Amino acid sequence: MLDERRLRRALDVGQTVVSELDLEVVLQRVLDMARDLTGARYAALGILDRERKGVERFLTAGIEPDVHRAIGDPPHGRGVLGLLIADPRPLRLDDVSSHPQAYGFPVNHPPMRSFLGVPVLVRGEAYGNLYLTEKQGGDAFDEGDEEVMVLLATWAGIAIGNARAYTEEQERRAELERAVRALEATTAIARAVGGETDLDRVLELIAKRARALVDARDLVIVLREGDEMTVRAVAGEMGRDLLGTRLPLEGSISGHVLRTRRPERLAQVSSVLRHSLSDAGAARTGLFVPLVFRGRPLGVLSAYDHAGGEEFTAESESLLESFAASAATAVATAQTVAAEGLRRSIDASERERQRWARELHDETLQQLAGLKVLLSGARRSDDAAAVREALATAIVQLDDGITELRRLIADLRPAALDEFGTKVALEGLIERVAETSGLAIDLRVDLDFDEGRSEERHPAELEDATYRIVQEALTNVVKHSGATRVQVAVVERDRRIEVTVRDDGRGFDVEAPVEGFGLMGMRERLELVAGTFSVESAPGEGTTLTATLPVVAGRPGGAAAGDGRAR
Amino acid sequence: MRIIVTGASAPVRQGLHLLLSAVDGWHVEQLRDVDHRAGRARLRRADLLVLDLDPWPNGLTPLRRLALGRGTPIVALVTSATEARVRDALRAGAVACLAKERVAEDLVDAIVSATSPHP
Numbered sequence: 232m233l234d235e236r237r238l239r240r241a242l243d244v245g246q247t248v249v250s251e252l253d254l255e256v257v258l259q260r261v262l263d264m265a266r267d268l269t270g271a272r273y274a275a276l277g278i279l280d281r282e283r284k285g286v287e288r289f290l291t292a293g294i295e296p297d298v299h300r301a302i303g304d305p306p307h308g309r310g311v312l313g314l315l316i317a318d319p320r321p322l323r324l325d326d327v328s329s330h331p332q333a334y335g336f337p338v339n340h341p342p343m344r345s346f347l348g349v350p351v352l353v354r355g356e357a358y359g360n361l362y363l364t365e366k367q368g369g370d371a372f373d374e375g376d377e378e379v380m381v382l383l384a385t386w387a388g389i390a391i392g393n394a395r396a397y398t399e400e401q402e403r404r405a406e407l408e409r410a411v412r413a414l415e416a417t418t419a420i421a422r423a424v425g426g427e428t429d430l431d432r433v434l435e436l437i438a439k440r441a442r443a444l445v446d447a448r449d450l451v452i453v454l455r456e457g458d459e460m461t462v463r464a465v466a467g468e469m470g471r472d473l474l475g476t477r478l479p480l481e482g483s484i485s486g487h488v489l490r491t492r493r494p495e496r497l498a499q500v501s502s503v504l505r506h507s508l509s510d511a512g513a514a515r516t517g518l519f520v521p522l523v524f525r526g527r528p529l530g531v532l533s534a535y536d537h538a539g540g541e542e543f544t545a546e547s548e549s550l551l552e553s554f555a556a557s558a559a560t561a562v563a564t565a566q567t568v569a570a571e572g573l574r575r576s577i578d579a580s581e582r583e584r585q586r587w588a589r590e591l592h593d594e595t596l597q598q599l600a601g602l603k604v605l606l607s608g609a610r611r612s613d614d615a616a617a618v619r620e621a622l623a624t625a626i627v628q629l630d631d632g633i634t635e636l637r638r639l640i641a642d643l644r645p646a647a648l649d650e651f652g653t654k655v656a657l658e659g660l661i662e663r664v665a666e667t668s669g670l671a672i673d674l675r676v677d678l679d680f681d682e683g684r685s686e687e688r689h690p691a692e693l694e695d696a697t698y699r700i701v702q703e704a705l706t707n708v709v710k711h712s713g714a715t716r717v718q719v720a721v722v723e724r725d726r727r728i729e730v731t732v733r734d735d736g737r738g739f740d741v742e743a744p745v746e747g748f749g750l751m752g753m754r755e756r757l758e759l760v761a762g763t764f765s766v767e768s769a770p771g772e773g774t775t776l777t778a779t780l781p782v783v784a785g786r787p788g789g790a791a792a793g794d795g796r797a798r
Numbered sequence: 799m800r801i802i803v804t805g806a807s808a809p810v811r812q813g814l815h816l817l818l819s820a821v822d823g824w825h826v827e828q829l830r831d832v833d834h835r836a837g838r839a840r841l842r843r844a845d846l847l848v849l850d851l852d853p854w855p856n857g858l859t860p861l862r863r864l865a866l867g868r869g870t871p872i873v874a875l876v877t878s879a880t881e882a883r884v885r886d887a888l889r890a891g892a893v894a895c896l897a898k899e900r901v902a903e904d905l906v907d908a909i910v911s912a913t914s915p916h917p
């Protein structure tokens with residue numbers, strides 16, 4: 232029978248055991264308590280394997296470590312221990328070695344006679360058995376020992392169940408956290424990258440995020456370019472002078488990762504890499520994850536040296552892998568946009584060049600050839616009056632030619648734009664157009680720099696784009712509209728330039744599919760500076776063209792003339 | 799010999815007039831508009847036409863029409879005597895096509911050979 236003292240002890244024990252959540256602590260505490268409650272010299276817990284036929288783990292208490300070592304292998308669960316496995320009911324023996332099922336102890340095993348075994352069930356299923364031997368004081372275990380052990384075993388079962396659930400939960404939570412972190416990093420990249428399509432900027436963002444994600448000292452992004460790879464972004468302590476470094480596909484880790492499309496974790500970064508990226512020479516550990524978009528390997532994220540000093544874990548690897556998936560999408564998008572932008576600007580400038588060539592031929596060259604015919608004739612002639620007349624014609628021709636060339640040159644690159652800025656250049660343009668076309672043109676220019684509200688001039692591309700839009704719009708007004716009045720406004724507000732060109736001419740159907748190079752060129756030009764473009768018109772209604780150009784960081788204004796702008 | 803010079807550019811016509819009038823026995827007239835009624839009558843009496851095709855390719859259409867007439871030889875002039883343009887002019891009916899740059903050196907010879915009876 233359980234006396235009150237032991238019951239109280241048992242209840243205390245139960246409480247501490249059940250509230251414990253770390254499985255290993257639970258198990259050890261159960262063994263200690265079992266010895267304490269029964270006075271057993273030795274206690275053991277045999278945890279069953281999956282099939283519940285043998286012992287997978289054998290924990291002991293009361294056996295000195297050197298004795299433990301001397302015994303050797305833990306029991307497998309045959310003999311008397313096996314009895315409890317086959318028939319999970321409490322078993323009490325005066326002398327365990329005299330039991331018919333006993334195998335006998337190994338050579339260095341301490342002598343054990345009295346024995347008490349009770350099964351431990353967890354959520355109704357056999358988990359293992361608690362074994363006690365050598366009741367101190369020499370007597371065998373009694374009924375009271377058995378009862379208290381059954382109680383302890385019950386609590387142990389509950390505690391183990393709790394701890395297991397908790398561990399699973401912990402694992403689940405860790406997994407969940409991993410997933411959340413990966414998701415966060417992914418959405419962060421999506422958000423940060425967002426509308427960003429500038430490849431270098433995208434890569435920089437990815438490098439920074441990836442480095443933070445896996446706690447690396449350095450993170451390097453290499454992209455495949457033909458049959459080589461180039462370092463395109465660096466985050467961390469490595470120098471930016473690494474940018475542009477080329478790596479061979481053959482014989483480099485990145486090349487290997489790119490080819491296999493599998494991540495690599497290295498405890499010791501190879502010498503190949505050390506040669507290629509001299510700054511990485513100090514790096515010890517590395518984690519390499521491929522950037523793959525729709526099966527196409529774009530490049531590699533290489534993380535060097537975990538900030539904690541230890542190697543990168545499998546967890547870091549899977550984190551970086553899921554991050555790399557969305558990063559690859561951003562990179563692929565930016566690459567496409569970059570290529571597309573390049574193609575377009577080449578197209579646009581090629582068309583512009585063709586137009587200049589045509590104009591030079593059709594206007595200037597023809598005029599010069601005609602002049603030569605005229606002067607050749609004059610040279611052959613004896614008729615003084617006719618010769619004088621021819622020379623007068625030639626002078627008029629030359630004047631026209633000079634004007635024409637001036638116009639063409641202004642068209643190519645308005646000198647005023649470089650020297651005096653947008654406002655003066657636009658005034659010059661309006662004057663020329665008004666003069667040659669007879670149109671009445673109102674011009675309103677209100678730009679921060681020209682009005683002294685800003686110290687910064689806009690970037691050359693932006694000034695160029697603003698000027699070209701007005702120029703092309705006026706060309707159309709002259710050519711197509713038959714208008715008498717035009718209003719041109721170029722106004723900067725809230726970091727945006729709005730260009731409006733409104734004529735009172737015959738208008739046209741904007742839905743009609745005919746769009747020449749003029750309107751298309753304007754649209755493209757605005758796309759290149761991330762602006763917007765629209766035309767409002769209807770036959771008989773006049774035409775209003777509106778363009779907005781976002782203002783990006785400019786350059787110091789200062790004396791405009793001769794400021795050596797690189798074009 | 800009666801020669802008519804025609805084309806859109808007045809200075810070119812003026813220069814051709816002076817150049818060809820310097821040749822003994824050549825009578826040269828300028829004609830601004832080949833479609834003009836009075837012009838057509840003069841064209842009928844001409845032994846040879848010099849036609850400025852500029853601004854290219856505006857002169858090709860009148861060249862074709864004139865070449866379909868009574869067989870008056872036509873010498874065409876262009877600014878850039880590229881292979882393609884010369885071929886276009888000859889196909890349209892010109893007996894020769896010269897670059898304006900070479901007019902002082904080559905036009906008289908071209909006219910002489912265009913009007914000489916062929917063997």
Ligand SMILES: Nc1ncnc2c1ncn2[C@@H]1O[C@H](COP(=O)(O)OP(=O)(O)O)[C@@H](O)[C@H]1O
Nearest residue numbers: 707708711712738739746747748749750751774
């Ligand atoms: N201000 C305008 N007034 C009337 N029609 C216009 C105007 N601007 C453009 N259009 C019409 O739109 C067409 C396309 O213009 P554009 O793209 O500049 O080509 P292009 O000037 O070479 O014809 C023009 O041919 C014309 O019919």
Ligand SMILES: [Mg+2]
Nearest residue numbers: 707747749750
């Ligand atoms: Mg146009």
